[in-house]
Amino acid sequence: MFRLIVLTLLLAFAMPCEWSSSAIASAASAAEPLRVVVTLPVLKDWVQQIGGSYVHVTSLMTGYESEHTYSPKPSDLVAVRKAALLFEVGAGLEVWVSSLVKNAGNGSLRVVTTSKDIELIRDHPQSAGTLHSHEHAAGNPHVWLDPAAAATMVRHISEAMVAADPPHAIDYRTNTAAYLQALARVQDESLALLRSLPNRAVIVHHPAWPYFARRYDLHIAGTIQTQPGGEPSARHLHTLIETIKRDHVRVIISEVQLNQKVPQLLARETGARIAVLTTLPGGLPGTETYLDMLRYNVLQLAQALEQT
Ligand SMILES: [Zn+2]
Known part of the structure; x- marks a missing residue:
């Protein structure tokens, strides 16, 4: 029985040779x-x-x-x-x-x-006087936020x-x-949620947030990592603590992809809250798509800012 089926199939493909091979090719490309x-x-x-x-x-x-x-x-x-x-x-x-x-x-x-036609934000010198040497001459690349x-x-x-x-x-x-x-x-929903909050000053983990901050009218009072992958100096930490106290910054945006130690230290020293956010979809549970990530980041941040 099996041999018969094989034989029939072979014959079916062997007979109209030119026709069948081109049909298979177009089916494959479709x-x-x-x-x-x-x-x-x-x-x-x-x-x-x-x-x-x-x-x-x-x-x-x-x-x-x-x-x-x-x-x-x-x-x-x-x-x-x-x-x-x-x-x-x-x-x-x-x-x-x-x-x-x-x-x-x-x-x-x-x-x-994909960032073509988007007006890039130039990174500014830090308040501590050290230049923000985040890798890019063109401008800050975190446009998607x-x-x-x-x-x-x-x-x-x-x-x-x-x-x-x-x-x-x-x-x-x-x-x-x-x-x-x-x-x-x-x-629209996220704008309504964030823009109504009275205190919108934050410390950020690395310089990923200028486009997000501009859209949602947040004030970035300081940045923990001014160099990608580099940990801040004792002097820079001191400056951040002073800034948090002086500017009444109540929320630190920490990024899940980076080391959590410094945000935790700053929170302990100043009583500020930490909102753990992600710059990339999939970084945290419930952030698998861009829209999920946007909703998640805005909600976490709004909840942290609300409690201040
Ligand atoms: Zn970055």
């Missing part, structure tokens, strides 16, 4: 998803929101690393070799991308900088996906429009 690589999980979420089942997306970073100290793995090279599109934030954040792309030698790859900037990034991603995969253009555009509406709703 089912083959658009292969996309992104640097940060926030970009992965947006590609999935827009592309659904038509895309296969790989994020090089997971959300548990600091976005500044990442170094690519061998599997990253493999992913870039197979991809049609690579999305990065840009603005000097992913300094390791250009050599990764060069080593991958993928001639058909298109690299898209402002939902309005996020909308611009989503549009860039959508346009590149439409160009790379025209048969699914209608789906991509429909999904993009729906997502941008949801994003605008969350932005």
